[in-house]
Amino acid sequence: MEALYDLPNGDRVRVIDTPTVGQSLGRVLELFRSGNTEPVFFGDQPRPEGVVISFEQWAEYEDLKEEAETDRRMQAITRERLANARPEDYVPYDDMLREWGLDEPEGGGDKR
Known part of the structure; x- marks a missing residue:
């Protein structure tokens, strides 16, 4: 049937x-x-x-499930950190870029 x-x-x-x-x-x-x-x-x-x-499909779905679980954990951690952050803990955007070495303009530092 x-x-x-x-x-x-x-x-x-x-x-x-x-x-x-x-x-x-x-x-x-x-x-x-x-x-x-x-x-x-x-x-x-x-x-x-x-x-x-098929087994291959199952393995792919397991990988996707693992990735989704990791994303959910990261989202929960981010929400918790944002909920518990105090204004004095914030870092200005420009300071963060400098800290990460991302404040140089594209092209290798041609600062005019």
């Missing part, structure tokens, strides 16, 4: 019943090996409950 399911973003996916996917895993692996790495959505209702993806 197969059904179409509309995703919230407007895309449509084919959902295959679980017993059929179970019997077809060998064929899915062959497709992955041949370069066709389209995800296979399955479930016992006409909506996806699981998905089979």
Whole structure:
């Protein structure tokens, strides 16, 4: 059995019943090996409950998940620092540029 399911973003996916996917895993692996790495959505209702993806896709998603978690941690740290910063802790922009060595004009220091 197969059904179409509309995703919230407007895309449509084919959902295959679980017993059929179970019997077809060998064929899915062959497709992955041949370069066709389209995800296979399955479930016992006409909506996806699981998905089979290639190992490469899974590894890529894990990397993206790690990056997103790092970004969330950095955002939380930045928000905390901003919330706890006192005005006397602020450094003027020009001072910061000088501290980082970024105050020289482009072209190597031609100061007129």
